[in-house]
Amino acid sequence: MGGFFDGATIVSMKTERVRVIAALPCPANAHITLCDIRQMKIQSQERVQDFARLVGGDDIRSKRLAFVTGASLARIQAKRLTDRPGVEFFSNPDTALNWLREPEAAIDGGAR
Template sequence: MSAEFSIEADPSRDLIRIRMAGFFTQADMLAFIEARRVAHAELRCRQNRHVTLNDVRDMKIQSQEMVDAFRGLLSDPIYRSRRLAFVVGPTLTRTQLARAISHREARCFDDCWTAEAWLLASDAQAA
């Protein structure tokens, strides 16, 4: 399965919704980076004040090159979100994700509803 992704901005909630599936190549990563740029341009909040929900339940195990690329993507200060939530399935993808987000304050969830509730909660409620 080749990579599939969608990135949608919800400016009224300062929210970026991402869905990623399949196996990513370098070309897929470049397309993803451009789509992320376009989606972030739709936000109305100050830089780094948005929250991000990333559903990776349908993602396949990635090459080490792509894990490293995702780590770099997550560390880009221009797109860094105030809160970052991942919806993950019970697969090895969770292990790869843990390595990629090791330097980020992020949480993993089993469903989108719980993840979104955490993202949109006040800072005190989310702690």
């Protein structure tokens, strides 16, 4: 994801997200998600709140969600989206993918 977002784009994103996730062969909320936001610009407070509702909603929730971030300000802004378990932030996409693929015990109770 990159650039600046407006409210209509986020609504459209949510609609598409619901459609795509409903078509996955796994049980509800058992999917994992990698979200690469290295090209995302700093968003307005209103857009951050829209994204927080999108990410933090219980309607469709990834079992694990890995954000790949770039600039430190964007990373700080992304960390404000949610504090729920199963969300981590990375600067390297390969490290994020490895974390997403780790067994549950390694994530919930083991050292990374």
